[in-house]
Amino acid sequence: MAYCTACGAENKQSAKFCGKCGAPVDGTVPAAPHQTSAKGMSGSGSGPEVELWEGKPAGISDRLKGLIGLNTTTYTITSQRIMVKTGLIGKDLEEVELLRVNDFSVAQSIPDRLLGIGTLTVFSDDPSSPQLLFRKIRKVQSVKDVLRGAVRNEKIANNISYREQI
Structure with missing residues (x-):
């Protein structure tokens, strides 16, 4: 699988652009998953x-x-x-x-x-x-x-x- 370096979404290996954000996909470096804002986060210790x-x-x-x-x-x-x-x-x-x-x-x-x-x-x-x-x-x-x-x-x-x- 290729990962978008801008948003971290999974894309097909042959994809040239991310299906989620439209950024170019090079398929070489997986990006970290998208983190949501701090608002509304629970107080758990799980990061x-x-x-x-x-x-x-x-x-x-x-x-x-x-x-x-x-x-x-x-x-x-x-x-x-x-x-x-x-x-x-x-x-x-x-x-x-x-x-x-x-x-x-x-x-x-x-x-x-x-x-x-x-x-x-x-x-x-x-x-x-x-x-x-x-x-x-x-x-x-x-x-x-x-x-x-x-x-x-x-x-x-x-x-x-x-x-x-x-």
Whole structure:
């Protein structure tokens, strides 16, 4: 994979320009991942908040909305939280701290599998968002793996462990 030296986004090896920021991609030096601003960062001891993944719904209707600029839902996974932004004029933002995530599941119907998309459900103990849905996202299994790794790392950094009771 080639990485953009300006924003750190992954691009295809043959890409000449970054698909995220448009900067030229030389593919030789991986850049550090994009760090989010200090505003809104949790007080955990796990260091600066780093954006790990960002995406949008990619179903057929969502792709058509994207052509005319109406696909306004954005999913973001950082090293400390999960965010779902929605809305064209008014914006809604749902956030769940990774420390509150308990489990995840992936659902793919047959048409979804043909399109290479799926729905990721995040289960948490957050009272305002016990279930957070990433609907119709591309490469749903790899996104789940990114989220799983981020949750594990955040819990390890904060010395949180679970013991099952029998």
